[in-house]
Amino acid sequence: MTAPLQLRWVDVGSIADIPRRGARQIVTPNGPIAVFRTHDDMVFAIDDRCPHKGGPLSQGIVHGSAVTCPLHNWVIDLQTGAAQGADEGCARTRPVRTEEDRVLLGLAVAAEQAA
Amino acid sequence: MTRRLVVVGNGMAPGRVLETLFEAGGSDVDVTIFNAEPRVNYDRIMLSPVLSGEKTYEDIVIHDDAWYREHGVTLHKGRKVVHIDRKAKRVVADDGTTAEYDTLLLATGSGPIVIPIPGHTLPGVLTYRDLDDVEAMLAAAKTGNRAVVIGGGLLGLEAAAGLQRQGMTVTVLHLMPTLMERQLDPAAGYLLQNAIEARGIQVVTRANTHAITGEDRVTGVRLDDGTEIPADIVVMAVGIRPSIDLAKTAGIETNRGILVDDAMRTSDPDVLAVGECVEHRGVCYGLVAPLYEMARTIGRNLLGGDAEYRGSVTSTKLKVTGFDLFSAGDFADAKDRQEIVLRDAARGVYKRLVLKNDRIIGVVLYGDTGDGSWFFQLLKDATDISEMRDTLIFGQGYAGGAPLDPTAAVAALSDDAEICGCNGVCKSKIVGTITAKGLSSLDGVRAHTKASSSCGSCTGLVEKLLTLTLGDTYNPNAVQPMCGCTDLGHDDVRRLIVAKALKSIPQLMQELEWKTSCGCAKCRPALNYYLIATWPGEYEDDSQSRFINERVHANIQRDGTYSVVPRMWGGVTTPQELRAIADVANKFAIPTVKVTGGQRIDLLGVKKEDLVPVWADLNAAGLVSGHAYAKGLRTVKTCVGTDWCRFGTQDSTGLGVKLEKLMWGSWTPHKVKMAVSGCPRNCAEATCKDFGVVCVDSGYELHFAGAAGMHVKGTEVLCTVATEDEAIEYCMALIQLYREQGRYLERVYKWADRVGLDTVRQQIVGDAQRRHALHERFLHSQRFAQSDPWAERVAGKDAHEFAPIAAISFQEAAE
Ligand code: SRM
Ligand SMILES: Cc1cc2nc3c(=O)[nH]c(=O)nc-3n(C[C@H](O)[C@H](O)[C@H](O)COP(=O)(O)OP(=O)(O)OC[C@H]3O[C@@H](n4cnc5c(N)ncnc54)[C@H](O)[C@@H]3O)c2cc1C
Ligand code: SF4
Ligand code: FES
Numbered sequence: 024m025t026a027p028l029q030l031r032w033v034d035v036g037s038i039a040d041i042p043r044r045g046a047r048q049i050v051t052p053n054g055p056i057a058v059f060r061t062h063d064d065m066v067f068a069i070d071d072r073c074p075h076k077g078g079p080l081s082q083g084i085v086h087g088s089a090v091t092c093p094l095h096n097w098v099i100d101l102q103t104g105a106a107q108g109a110d111e112g113c114a115r116t117r118p119v120r121t122e123e124d125r126v127l128l129g130l131a132v133a134a135e136q137a138a
Numbered sequence: 139m140t141r142r143l144v145v146v147g148n149g150m151a152p153g154r155v156l157e158t159l160f161e162a163g164g165s166d167v168d169v170t171i172f173n174a175e176p177r178v179n180y181d182r183i184m185l186s187p188v189l190s191g192e193k194t195y196e197d198i199v200i201h202d203d204a205w206y207r208e209h210g211v212t213l214h215k216g217r218k219v220v221h222i223d224r225k226a227k228r229v230v231a232d233d234g235t236t237a238e239y240d241t242l243l244l245a246t247g248s249g250p251i252v253i254p255i256p257g258h259t260l261p262g263v264l265t266y267r268d269l270d271d272v273e274a275m276l277a278a279a280k281t282g283n284r285a286v287v288i289g290g291g292l293l294g295l296e297a298a299a300g301l302q303r304q305g306m307t308v309t310v311l312h313l314m315p316t317l318m319e320r321q322l323d324p325a326a327g328y329l330l331q332n333a334i335e336a337r338g339i340q341v342v343t344r345a346n347t348h349a350i351t352g353e354d355r356v357t358g359v360r361l362d363d364g365t366e367i368p369a370d371i372v373v374m375a376v377g378i379r380p381s382i383d384l385a386k387t388a389g390i391e392t393n394r395g396i397l398v399d400d401a402m403r404t405s406d407p408d409v410l411a412v413g414e415c416v417e418h419r420g421v422c423y424g425l426v427a428p429l430y431e432m433a434r435t436i437g438r439n440l441l442g443g444d445a446e447y448r449g450s451v452t453s454t455k456l457k458v459t460g461f462d463l464f465s466a467g468d469f470a471d472a473k474d475r476q477e478i479v480l481r482d483a484a485r486g487v488y489k490r491l492v493l494k495n496d497r498i499i500g501v502v503l504y505g506d507t508g509d510g511s512w513f514f515q516l517l518k519d520a521t522d523i524s525e526m527r528d529t530l531i532f533g534q535g536y537a538g539g540a541p542l543d544p545t546a547a548v549a550a551l552s553d554d555a556e557i558c559g560c561n562g563v564c565k566s567k568i569v570g571t572i573t574a575k576g577l578s579s580l581d582g583v584r585a586h587t588k589a590s591s592s593c594g595s596c597t598g599l600v601e602k603l604l605t606l607t608l609g610d611t612y613n614p615n616a617v618q619p620m621c622g623c624t625d626l627g628h629d630d631v632r633r634l635i636v637a638k639a640l641k642s643i644p645q646l647m648q649e650l651e652w653k654t655s656c657g658c659a660k661c662r663p664a665l666n667y668y669l670i671a672t673w674p675g676e677y678e679d680d681s682q683s684r685f686i687n688e689r690v691h692a693n694i695q696r697d698g699t700y701s702v703v704p705r706m707w708g709g710v711t712t713p714q715e716l717r718a719i720a721d722v723a724n725k726f727a728i729p730t731v732k733v734t735g736g737q738r739i740d741l742l743g744v745k746k747e748d749l750v751p752v753w754a755d756l757n758a759a760g761l762v763s764g765h766a767y768a769k770g771l772r773t774v775k776t777c778v779g780t781d782w783c784r785f786g787t788q789d790s791t792g793l794g795v796k797l798e799k800l801m802w803g804s805w806t807p808h809k810v811k812m813a814v815s816g817c818p819r820n821c822a823e824a825t826c827k828d829f830g831v832v833c834v835d836s837g838y839e840l841h842f843a844g845a846a847g848m849h850v851k852g853t854e855v856l857c858t859v860a861t862e863d864e865a866i867e868y869c870m871a872l873i874q875l876y877r878e879q880g881r882y883l884e885r886v887y888k889w890a891d892r893v894g895l896d897t898v899r900q901q902i903v904g905d906a907q908r909r910h911a912l913h914e915r916f917l918h919s920q921r922f923a924q925s926d927p928w929a930e931r932v933a934g935k936d937a938h939e940f941a942p943i944a945a946i947s948f949q950e951a952a953e
Contacts, residue, residue: 035944047943084659091659112204
């Protein structure tokens with residue numbers, strides 16, 4: 024049995040650090056995570072690996088609430104991580120929220136670690 | 139009902155079985171697949187475009203790993219089933235993996251036939267069946283330069299064309315008097331041979347191969363008549379043989395193939411078979427369309443249905459770019475048959491219909507295959523054609539009588555009729571997607587269903603389905619909208635940008651009633667370019683609307699690292715520059731330093747966070763961005779010209795350097811490459827560039843609209859001018875005209891082709907005033923464009939692009 028998991032909210036920066044219709048990368052020991060900011064200031068976080076061939080989604084063009092992967096143009100829905108159109112696959116989405124102008128990323132930690 | 143399904147072989151046929159099964163609600167079935175090939179299911183028929191370089195393996199994958207995961211299918215890649223225990227209902231693979239089944243599906247396909255002539259086991263003797271074969275051929279094409287293909291059928295010719303495109307000198311040896319004799323009559327076979335020879339592929343018919351020569355690898359081929367043909371590789375494409383050994387050893391009844399009944403059951407009712415390994419009613423098939431029909435039958439029956447497969451009529455199309463050829467049915471001469479033939483030698487068209495009892499039983503089309511699917515439908519339906527016989531050969535457009543409405547035949551097709559053979563898309567899927575997604579164009583259907591996106595032979599049918607579903611609202615000639623965000627075409631948008639003085643992307647989207655909140659990855663880069671080209675100095679570049687390469691001024695590589703290509707003006711460098719490049723490569727441990735095809739040096743594999751410091755060091759030595767990533771001026775190649783060469787007529791190096799210094803930094807609809815050669819020997823290859831100069835005694839011959847990428851296109855001559863200054867002015871004026879009229883991602887040659895070569899000549903050469911004005915506008919826009927983007931970033935611009943926003947150090951707990 025594994026210990027019960029809990030979300031720990033980590034401050035990763037200010038929303039102003041992410042360009043509108045753009046993204047930034049968060050480096051983690053489990054691989055990079057992309058945080059996106061849409062034209063209307065919604066913030067999403069997804070593992071920075073395209074479900075197609077692992078392309079860095081943070082480097083793509085952000086439009087509406089989707090991003091087009093820079094390598095082969097798959098379009099990934101930022102809310103669900105799912106590829107749109109005829110392509111099939113899903114990138115892992117991450118819990119993220121904003122508090123004032125801070126961006127908080129939710130990471131799973133064992134319950135006793137959560138602070 | 140089947141609980142556990144085990145499949146042997148993971149080709150196109152079983153892939154289709156599973157799709158039908160899952161669509162019919164069979165997600166509870168526990169599926170295990172063994173595949174001798176170490177990969178997922180891919181579109182085998184598209185191997186030829188992979189060989190020729192027109193597609194990549196990624197483009198032809200049918201089901202990727204995610205698909206298997208999503209459907210809970212266990213796929214054992216690279217494991218070959220070696221034993222079936224029918225009593226225990228279990229299969230065993232070569233590595234010892236076992237799986238138990240309620241139903242076993244054999245889909246072992248077929249293997250290439252190798253004629254056992256002397257030398258057939260030598261290294262360098264290849265077959266053509268799977269991706270490994272293609273990779274072996276591509277590897278051979280890199281080092282060797284002569285190939286012999288044995289077999290002038292469909293596969294042999296596709297292999298020959300592909301190898302030739304890879305730069306090899308190819309000879310095809312064919313045993314019969316004419317090519318593709320199983321699909322073509324002698325007349326069409328002859329036309330095909332002429333066309334293939336005209337491409338530079340040598341064809342020897344009636345060629346009986348005696349031996350393959352060579353000591354420890356292939357060196358050539360010897361024919362029965364003693365002729366020796368040198369070769370670095372020999373590809374055998376003489377036919378296929380169903381793979382039946384596994385079934386046979388397990389005691390399942392076989393003949394040429396594995397014998398099955400109409401429900402696709404073998405002699406053991408718990409064992410089914412599908413695909414090329416099957417013999418059904420005495421026929422073994424070698425094309426996908428019938429296999430897909432078999433597959434659908436099985437897919438339904440696995441869930442308790444009672445569908446039957448009754449055999450298929452097949453048609454063939456040669457998938458070699460530039461050859462239009464279609465055949466179906468039976469076209470041998472016989473007493474009770476009549477034929478209708480149309481020959482148009484000038485257009486290289488040959489059409490032949492074989493009729494029996496007022497029905498089409500055979501079709502051969504060469505040169506113009508537009509009506510292939512219509513004739514094929516008439517053939518399959520055994521339609522009485524007596525009413526339209528007089529005009530039949532001219533095709534559907536001229537058909538009198540009942541099927542005058544060209545869409546009627548398509549309307550009559552059943553919902554599950556297969557429209558796109560390559561991607562296995564049926565009519566109902568296309569019609570359903572058109573309605574559900576509100577599609578209105580061929581591109582839309584391609585994007586959402588993949589139909590018509592491979593070999594393209596079903597394009598006519600798909601267009602008719604669009605007409606059928608959308609009625610008059612579908613107009614294939616209508617302006618192609620820029621993308622799904624607008625109904626306006628590129629030219630409309632450009633016109634309106636000027637007419638309405640639109641100066642930002644949000645303003646443009648508002649005024650032109652964009653349908654999405656902020657566009658998409660297709661329209662935004664285009665709009666950004668149009669605005670920058672229209673309002674130099676006024677429009678503020680929107681970096682979020684640029685592709686990553688142009689946003690970070692380096693080329694992203696497949697592993698997420700970048701490449702850095704500094705300018706080397708006209709291909710000329712100095713010891714200092716080379717030293718600086720060497721120092722940078724050492725300091726940042728850059729894995730690859732390569733001379734590009736554009737006369738300069740590429741540093742590949744630079745980490746993103748190293749880009750700015752790398753540029754800083756390069757800048758310090760006077761090196762600036764080479765824009766190798768840009769839709770803009772790339773390189774100006776030169777030769778040594780009068781400086782050194784004994785044939786040089788003008789200072790080609792100097793002119794090239796001048797052009798590059800004057801024109802770097804300009805943004806254009808697509809990339810622009812130029813070259814200047816010092817004499818007509820043309821060592822700088824100026825005649826395959828967007829703009830080229832060939833120096834001659836009397837001055838400068840100006841060329842435009844060439845390219846050497848996907849389509850090799852020689853340039854057109856613009857005119858000859860006497861002085862260097864004129865050459866420069868004409869060049870800038872032409873590029874400015876292209877900047878103003880070209881659609882985003884349209885190379886110079888495509889733009890010139892669309893607006894007309896003579897129109898371009900008229901505006902640049904014929905109209906001096908216009909040329910001056912264009913030249914002025916180019917110079918004006920350059921005032922804002924010539925700022926080294928690397929230096930800007932070294933100075934701190936867009937710093938957020940080059941560093942992560944945060945780094946998290948603790949390890950996340952596993953779920
Ligand atoms: C580096 C280089 C290959 C080399 O090692 O020599 C190269 C590398 C690439 N070429 Fe090229 N091409 C290079 C010379 C060429 C040439 C030869 C030439 O310029 O004389 C051609 C044929 C000439 C032509 O363009 O007409 C060429 C025709 C293409 C094409 C096909 C264009 C077409 O319209 O058919 C593409 C694909 C595209 O642009 O869509 C392409 C695309 C690419 C891309 C950008 C692919 C990509 O999107 O990642 C490659 C990026 C490399 C990188 O990251 O640095 N490259 N490419 C050459 C760089 C030249 C330079 O110094 O800037
Ligand atoms: C270059 C080329 C071009 C073609 N062009 C066309 C075309 O234009 N139009 C057309 O209709 N058809 C074309 N074909 C034919 C078409 O590709 C085949 O008819 C079709 O792919 C056969 O499908 P299948 O599933 O029966 O067998 P296959 O695709 O051959 O798959 C059989 C698979 O089973 C595996 N296998 C075999 N034995 C075992 C075992 N014991 N254990 C595990 N795995 C095993 C094999 O490795 C193979 O991967 C072309 C074929 C080639 C090679
Ligand atoms: S193009 Fe002419 S001048 Fe230039 S190197 Fe070749 S032969 Fe010499
Ligand atoms: S890796 Fe993202 S589209 Fe291919």
